[in-house]
Every structure is written in structure tokens, then in C-alpha cells.
Amino acid sequence: MKEESARRSPTAFARHLVVMAKLPVAGRVKTRLARGVGVGRAVSFYRAGLAAAFGRVSQARRWTTYVAVAPDSGIYEPVWPISCRRIAQGRGDLGQRMQRVMDGLPPGPVVIIGSDVPEIRSEHIASAFKILASADVVLGPSPDGGYWLVGLRRRPRIARIFDRVRWSHAETLSDTLANAVGLQVCWLEQLDDVDDADDLARLSERAGRRIPSPPNIFS
Template sequence: MARRSLGTLVVMGRLPQVGVGKRRLARDVGDLAAWRFYRNTLKALLRRLGRDRRWQVCLAITPDQAVSKVAGVPREVSVVPQGRGDLGQRMGRFLRRLPRGPVVIIGSDIPGIEPRHLTRAFRVLGRKSWVFGPAADGGYWLVGAARRPRLRMPLPFDQVRWSSPQTLSDTLSGLRGASYGLLEQLDDIDSGADLDRYRRAVSR
């Protein structure tokens, strides 16, 4: 018997291209190494999470015209354009427009994400309206909304200072008292030092 879907997982990604994206990392390790890291991380993430039947997976890609150019995507994963706007506007469209049920959104450059993190996030949304996965830099690697049955409250992204130490705190302030839960801290790979720490951690 097929398991009931817990909800929808949206992976926010960029078409892997040499010299495009991950600029801080590229300054430390070079364009080719940064491209290789991102390409491999995205492929591994989709393979690890995309074939799990507990959730529906959607890869939201940028630039929009790259939808047909993404390679190595499991057939279970749908690929759609992110659309225009800042990160909050792009995430907000998915939270507003996807079919009813919980939605969880993650980035595509966090190699530590495992199915257990998603399971925990969807469980939190069974009790809370929102869930976040905090990062050490003040941002977050995951945001999710219960949407019972759809998201009717204002989105919390309007006054967020993106890519700053205040990103998570600004978002939480925008919840206007709605309930939320926090997951464990994970970090994306933005620099050569981040990459070195991650490699040391996984080699233990």
C-alpha cells in the first residue's frame, strides 16, 4: 500500500554553470571547483530526496529558461521556473500557489540535508503553522508552512534583510504571532573554509 504523502518539497536551485553562482566559494577555490561542488551537491540532493515517496518533489530552477536544460533529475522530480523577484517573492509564490497541504522549501547548496530532516519538518507542521531550519550565519536552510488548507495569512518575507545575520530574526518577526518550530542547525557552503569544514566533518 502506498504511503500517504506528507506534503510538497520545493528545492530552490540554479542551473549549474561555470562562473555563475557560488561566487564567494569560487573566489576561494576557483570557478571550476565551485561549479563541480554545486553540480554534484544538487544531483546528490535530488537523488537522495527525490525518490522518497513520502513527499512530492519540485525543483524550482533559475534562470527560468533553464527548465529544459537541467540534467540528471530523477523522473519523480518535476522541474519548474522560479520566476522573478527577490527570494521572498519567489518562495511566496510556491507557498501560495501549490496544491493544498504542507509545503517545505530548501536550498540546493546544503549537502548535509537528509530525509530525516524533511520528516522532522513535516512533523512539526502537524502542530505548528511554520517551521524553519536555522543556519549559523543568521539565515535559514529550510522554511515550511502548514497551509491549512491554504495559506491565508500574510507572508513573513516583506521586511527581510536577505543574506544578512538578521534574515531569520526578520522572518520570525514577520510571522505576527503565528506558531513555529525550529529544526537543527545546518549550513550551506559559501566559502572555501565552509567547504573544508564540511569535508572534515564527513571524513570522521
């Protein structure tokens, strides 16, 4: 009976989706975009992107959604979806913060995304978790040499694929893959993210269309 209960335990097979997010205030978010379009528009874009991302992916019951907040004090601000669990990102570069997320969550596969990918849908998240049923790593590449999604199976161990990665760099993905030698890596489709004014202009039709949030998504 104990063995059967363990096999059925929801904790052992829980799926965890984490949205990495910064407190949406001027000077803290989309600074490269702000240089091209102005601070006000950049913050508005970031807030709309957060709401759209959560509206698309956080309502699925197939996984638990977390928002990983920076700075840590922002975890208490009333701007986050009430449907998501809040965790602090902690200190360090992006790789150290994502590794902390991977290390700290309960057992089960973890998928991490950002909030600046206008085309992301719940189907992408479902596909990532399906891949992680057998693969060690799943990645969603971006045209700029980075990636818009990363997931780890976290069994039989939690891989460390973020060490010594050059972030916001043309070699971000290559550096990550160098850390994943010996692991089974699978891929999702390539999607664009929005980092600067050129990205926003190129994706203006899609980036400007906000998916309506379900009622009471924000507290």
C-alpha cells in the same frame, strides 16, 4: 459519501518538497565560493551538491518533490532529476520567489530547501512535515543567521513571512521571525550550509562526500 471522499482526497493532504536550484553553469552559481576556490571547483561542488540532495530526499514517496529552477529558461535543460517535477522560480528576490512557490502549489504543506547543506537527510524532511501537521511554520536555522529549510502549513491561509527580509544577512532569520508574529513556529536542528571557501574548508569532510545517486536520477 462526498464528505468522506473529500477527507480521503490525496490532494487535500499532499506534501510538497521544493528544492530551489539554479542552472549549474559558471558565473551563475556559488559565486562567493568561486572567489575562494575557483569557478570550476565551485560549479563542480554545486552540481555534486544538487545530485546528493536529490539522491537523499527526492525518492521518498511520502511527498512530491519539485525543483524550482532559475533562470526560468533553465527548466528545459536536461540536468534535472527525472523523478522531480519542474517549476520556474520567476522574478524577484529570494523572498518573492519562495512566496510564489508557496502561493502556487496545490493544497498541502510545503517545505523548501536549497542544495548546499551537506548534512541534509530525508529524516529532516519527514520531521518538518510532521511538525507542520500542527504548527504554522517550521525553520531549520543556520549558524550564519539564516536558515537551510523553511516550511509552511498553508492552512487556514498562506502566511507571508518573506516580506522585507534581508537575504544573505546575519538578520535573515530574525527578519523572517518578525513576519511570523502570531504564528506557531517550530524548529529543526541547526545545520551548516556552504557559501564560501571558509565554509567549505570547515566542512570539507562532509561536503566532499557525495551520496551516490540512484540509477537514472538525471535525465
